[in-house]
Amino acid sequence: MKRFSKKILEKARRVKFLLLDVDGVMTDGTIYLDADGRETKAFNIYDGSGIHLVRKAGVQVGIITGRQSVIVDYRAKELGITEVHQKILDKVKVYDEILRTYGLEDSEMAYVGDDIIDLPILKRVGLSVAVPNAHPEVRAQVDWVTQKAGGCGAIREVTDLLSAVRKPQQPSSKPQRALR
Numbered sequence: 001m002k003r004f005s006k007k008i009l010e011k012a013r014r015v016k017f018l019l020l021d022v023d024g025v026m027t028d029g030t031i032y033l034d035a036d037g038r039e040t041k042a043f044n045i046y047d048g049s050g051i052h053l054v055r056k057a058g059v060q061v062g063i064i065t066g067r068q069s070v071i072v073d074y075r076a077k078e079l080g081i082t083e084v085h086q087k088i089l090d091k092v093k094v095y096d097e098i099l100r101t102y103g104l105e106d107s108e109m110a111y112v113g114d115d116i117i118d119l120p121i122l123k124r125v126g127l128s129v130a131v132p133n134a135h136p137e138v139r140a141q142v143d144w145v146t147q148k149a150g151g152c153g154a155i156r157e158v159t160d161l162l163s164a165v166r167k168p169q170q171p172s173s174k175p176q177r178a179l180r
């Protein structure tokens with residue numbers, strides 16, 4: 001695992017719910033429209049398996065997006081994500097509903113976003129994450145900016161971190177020093 005600051009690791013350890021934006025985060029932000037106005041998006045396979053793994057590790061995953069697309073419903077179903085909130089302009093309202101439903105606190109939430117609309121949630125959550133393709137104002141205000149871009153494995157970076165910190169023992173290549 002990449003080296004993270006103590007602060008990020010501590011924040012990550014508390015996370016019980018990972019909330020994701022879609023466009024620009026789970027995708028590269030591109031929306032393909034065909035001649036009939038039908039929309040297509042591309043998702044990353046490694047993000048998908050990361051979501052499966054982090055859910056297995058005990059972290060819940062949810063989606064919140066300002067747009068509406070059946071593709072998102074389909075992808076969420078594929079990934080076993082049941083908290084899917086689309087066409088949401090007031091994202092904080094839904095965020096608060098999720099906190100109430102699951103009995104969680106801000107510090108137990110992580111959010112990955114890329115645009116100004118995501119800032120109100122990013123300012124609340126325990127672990128705020130942006131993708132490198134995010135708006136500069138967003139990148140400047142989060143705990144961590146992933147190395148990989150949205151739609152290109154950014155989510156996998158986050159799920160790898162959250163899965164790793166939840167393991168009871170970190171595998172170490174260094175020999176353990178005996179306790180005295």
Ligand SMILES: [Mg+2]
Pocket residue numbers: 021022023024025113114115
């Ligand atoms: Mg977005």
